[in-house]
Amino acid sequence: MPRIDSVRVRDVRFPTSLELDGSDAVNVDPDYSAAYVTITTSDGEQGHGLVFTCGRGNEIVAAAMESYGALLLEQDADALLDDLGAASRLLIHDSQLRWLGPEKGVQQMACGGLLNALWDLKARRAGKPLWLLLAEMSPEELVAVVDFTHLRNALTEEEALQILRRAQDGKAERIAELQRDGYPAYTTTPGWLGYSDEKLVRLSQEAVDDGFGMIKLKVAGSLEEDRKRMRLARETVGPDIRIGIDANQRWEVGEAIDWVNALQEFSPYWIEEPTSTDDILGHAEIRRGVAPVKVATGEAVANRIVFKQLLQAGAIDVMQIDSTRVAGVNENVANLLLAAKFGVPVCPHAGGVGLCELVQHFSFLDYAAVSGSMHDRAIEFVDHLHEHFTDPVRVRRGRYQAPGAPGISAEMVPASVAAWEFPHGSGWQEVGGRAAVTGRRTTP
Amino acid sequence: MPRIDSVRVRDVRFPTSLELDGSDAVNVDPDYSAAYVTITTSDGEQGHGLVFTCGRGNEIVAAAMESYGALLLEQDADALLDDLGAASRLLIHDSQLRWLGPEKGVQQMACGGLLNALWDLKARRAGKPLWLLLAEMSPEELVAVVDFTHLRNALTEEEALQILRRAQDGKAERIAELQRDGYPAYTTTPGWLGYSDEKLVRLSQEAVDDGFGMIKLKVAGSLEEDRKRMRLARETVGPDIRIGIDANQRWEVGEAIDWVNALQEFSPYWIEEPTSTDDILGHAEIRRGVAPVKVATGEAVANRIVFKQLLQAGAIDVMQIDSTRVAGVNENVANLLLAAKFGVPVCPHAGGVGLCELVQHFSFLDYAAVSGSMHDRAIEFVDHLHEHFTDPVRVRRGRYQAPGAPGISAEMVPASVAAWEFPHGSGWQEVGGRAAVTGRRTTP
Numbered sequence: 051m052p053r054i055d056s057v058r059v060r061d062v063r064f065p066t067s068l069e070l071d072g073s074d075a076v077n078v079d080p081d082y083s084a085a086y087v088t089i090t091t092s093d094g095e096q097g098h099g100l101v102f103t104c105g106r107g108n109e110i111v112a113a114a115m116e117s118y119g120a121l122l123l124e125q126d127a128d129a130l131l132d133d134l135g136a137a138s139r140l141l142i143h144d145s146q147l148r149w150l151g152p153e154k155g156v157q158q159m160a161c162g163g164l165l166n167a168l169w170d171l172k173a174r175r176a177g178k179p180l181w182l183l184l185a186e187m188s189p190e191e192l193v194a195v196v197d198f199t200h201l202r203n204a205l206t207e208e209e210a211l212q213i214l215r216r217a218q219d220g221k222a223e224r225i226a227e228l229q230r231d232g233y234p235a236y237t238t239t240p241g242w243l244g245y246s247d248e249k250l251v252r253l254s255q256e257a258v259d260d261g262f263g264m265i266k267l268k269v270a271g272s273l274e275e276d277r278k279r280m281r282l283a284r285e286t287v288g289p290d291i292r293i294g295i296d297a298n299q300r301w302e303v304g305e306a307i308d309w310v311n312a313l314q315e316f317s318p319y320w321i322e323e324p325t326s327t328d329d330i331l332g333h334a335e336i337r338r339g340v341a342p343v344k345v346a347t348g349e350a351v352a353n354r355i356v357f358k359q360l361l362q363a364g365a366i367d368v369m370q371i372d373s374t375r376v377a378g379v380n381e382n383v384a385n386l387l388l389a390a391k392f393g394v395p396v397c398p399h400a401g402g403v404g405l406c407e408l409v410q411h412f413s414f415l416d417y418a419a420v421s422g423s424m425h426d427r428a429i430e431f432v433d434h435l436h437e438h439f440t441d442p443v444r445v446r447r448g449r450y451q452a453p454g455a456p457g458i459s460a461e462m463v464p465a466s467v468a469a470w471e472f473p474h475g476s477g478w479q480e481v482g483g484r485a486a487v488t489g490r491r492t493t494p
Numbered sequence: 495m496p497r498i499d500s501v502r503v504r505d506v507r508f509p510t511s512l513e514l515d516g517s518d519a520v521n522v523d524p525d526y527s528a529a530y531v532t533i534t535t536s537d538g539e540q541g542h543g544l545v546f547t548c549g550r551g552n553e554i555v556a557a558a559m560e561s562y563g564a565l566l567l568e569q570d571a572d573a574l575l576d577d578l579g580a581a582s583r584l585l586i587h588d589s590q591l592r593w594l595g596p597e598k599g600v601q602q603m604a605c606g607g608l609l610n611a612l613w614d615l616k617a618r619r620a621g622k623p624l625w626l627l628l629a630e631m632s633p634e635e636l637v638a639v640v641d642f643t644h645l646r647n648a649l650t651e652e653e654a655l656q657i658l659r660r661a662q663d664g665k666a667e668r669i670a671e672l673q674r675d676g677y678p679a680y681t682t683t684p685g686w687l688g689y690s691d692e693k694l695v696r697l698s699q700e701a702v703d704d705g706f707g708m709i710k711l712k713v714a715g716s717l718e719e720d721r722k723r724m725r726l727a728r729e730t731v732g733p734d735i736r737i738g739i740d741a742n743q744r745w746e747v748g749e750a751i752d753w754v755n756a757l758q759e760f761s762p763y764w765i766e767e768p769t770s771t772d773d774i775l776g777h778a779e780i781r782r783g784v785a786p787v788k789v790a791t792g793e794a795v796a797n798r799i800v801f802k803q804l805l806q807a808g809a810i811d812v813m814q815i816d817s818t819r820v821a822g823v824n825e826n827v828a829n830l831l832l833a834a835k836f837g838v839p840v841c842p843h844a845g846g847v848g849l850c851e852l853v854q855h856f857s858f859l860d861y862a863a864v865s866g867s868m869h870d871r872a873i874e875f876v877d878h879l880h881e882h883f884t885d886p887v888r889v890r891r892g893r894y895q896a897p898g899a900p901g902i903s904a905e906m907v908p909a910s911v912a913a914w915e916f917p918h919g920s921g922w923q924e925v926g927g928r929a930a931v932t933g934r935r936t937t938p
Binding site: 110332 | 548550557561588595602775796799807
């Protein structure tokens, strides 16, 4: 009987702040990082998961994963993998640890990283990519992995079953379609605040040429700059390509409404994270104030309970799940079910490091076996750091190609881990000399 | 020029789970713990702060405080203490670390612990208890410590100034009154789920005899049990003593309404934490469904933005701030201002270890210089673990006596820290043999 033998967590960071890739109005100098976990059984099987962070603090998430990992050690691996709903409850509802959230922040991310590694292990055992493993589960099996605690006034087990049973119809055809044609992507590559106008125009044109139907620009630095950049982008891509804009929570509620309306002439498709993602009522007010521009949020939404309310309040047009913010596969299945119940499209957040690799599985699952629709849906794509993964995403002609390798696609290339483990990896030894990147501080 | 010389964090835990003090429907076996921080300047001045946890995971908060503490090292102590608003922004808006929240969970608690230690240092320098230091600050000075980010659609700087200026009237008299008569308390000592009926009755009678005007019972284990315990408590204390009930987030929204209404005949005064504290809309629905029973929440509310919405949505009758959940003194001043703006009374959460000591300062401040009212207000009191503090709370005839010693009352007795530092303190060496307390696991 195999047991969970080890839970090994490594602090892997990339010095992206040196290039200003990933710069926006709030995240001015991220070093894209991963608290990277490998769970090994006594039989030598391995599952990999990760939690994305922006650099400093990656060690805190790693410490939390170590602590939560202790709850898994010595557990019967077969029993654990046979009931990952129970595994989720074991971690999330631990009677002492839950005080640290409950169900939010470092705690939720750490649980999510471990759960994703367990799902990776399960999918590898089955020899299937995660999305296909999930899509082929019965409605009853899928409902059993979801924690309905505090959801039931919006979504019951029975309603979830109905959604999933409805999606059994045509599932095999949709799976074949996904394997053949992939799933739409949109790209944020052109739009970082740190880029020059020339680079913005060039990358926007490349995005159109590459077949993307939507690009995204970071905004909320200065309105004048935003108007200039929106104008340049719109002139470059023409009227038919969607342009999302993303404020990364920078604004007050009233400010968001005014700012977005001052960009209406350039027809932004959505405004993403206009204000604090904790501010459900604020998002609802903004949505009323900026229509027809859509409101999107989710990458910083702590858990399914906040998503539930964003949907109940009519606060969002687009739900942006993130693969490593919430409590892993289990909670993201809950999020997909909520979105399906309320008829809101899911356009996952990605980028960072590994987020594209992980989150694609949820959109593939959504089309195959939950919403059954691709209408107004696309997965974010940023073309950074994929070379560090053993099964990197493949985006062709603006579409994610179906992941085919067994697992959740979180496994990192061993040489990358060795080079970029912080602070002693060889890569850090080299850049450490010319820039104390993660030691840099935000001054008040 | 003194600088911040060290930030030392210790993991202090008490084996309270052995006695079932503190047991409720969710926290079934807490070991009350503190991530205890001492900040020392190059002049040898010290400030103390702490973050309360339930045992496992205390090491995660400690790790987070170490990481955030690095941002304070070598800073000019005078400059830092002269502008604690800037200190708050330095920690909370750190461009890389904020991803871990933003502003919630482990991250927010760690920032709060450090900020409280800085306030302790500032108050000790001034030779005043924290509440008096704050109460004697000008409205402009107090507004300057608050972070209004994402609050301004409910509370602007100007509105906050108006609230504080109004409260200048009679402030000196109210300070004198507080120093003479103290501030009302209510007690949770009788009501833990783990206690026998006999103990419930005995402790309820003692509470009345001791002069408390309100007691609180934990509920949500079983309705039958709750009805029995409520009946016993009501028979013991008579019709004039308020009985709060506390479900510790155990219920779904509809379930909360039904359960509370099944207890209406015993006239509960408030229902506390009926469901997830993230569920703003759920609380609003529950409040409509259980009137005239009041709805109270806050001990697990992550930040001022969630409190803002609970108030905007008319979701709570009583706001329960906690001293170590949010980002320290700064964010609790924001919370008091929000409550005053919406006319909702603040009845702080306390208990655990050190929470009574710290949180009393906010109610004293509130009466002296913010709301100016004690109407329907009381500070929670639980008579546990006060002996571990150098300046323990003094509750007499049902009232907290005004803290008089300089600081925030968070300093622990050195011998207590030595005995209960986890896992190597002498106390843990003794109990470790008979119960692997913190190793105990919640099974799924």
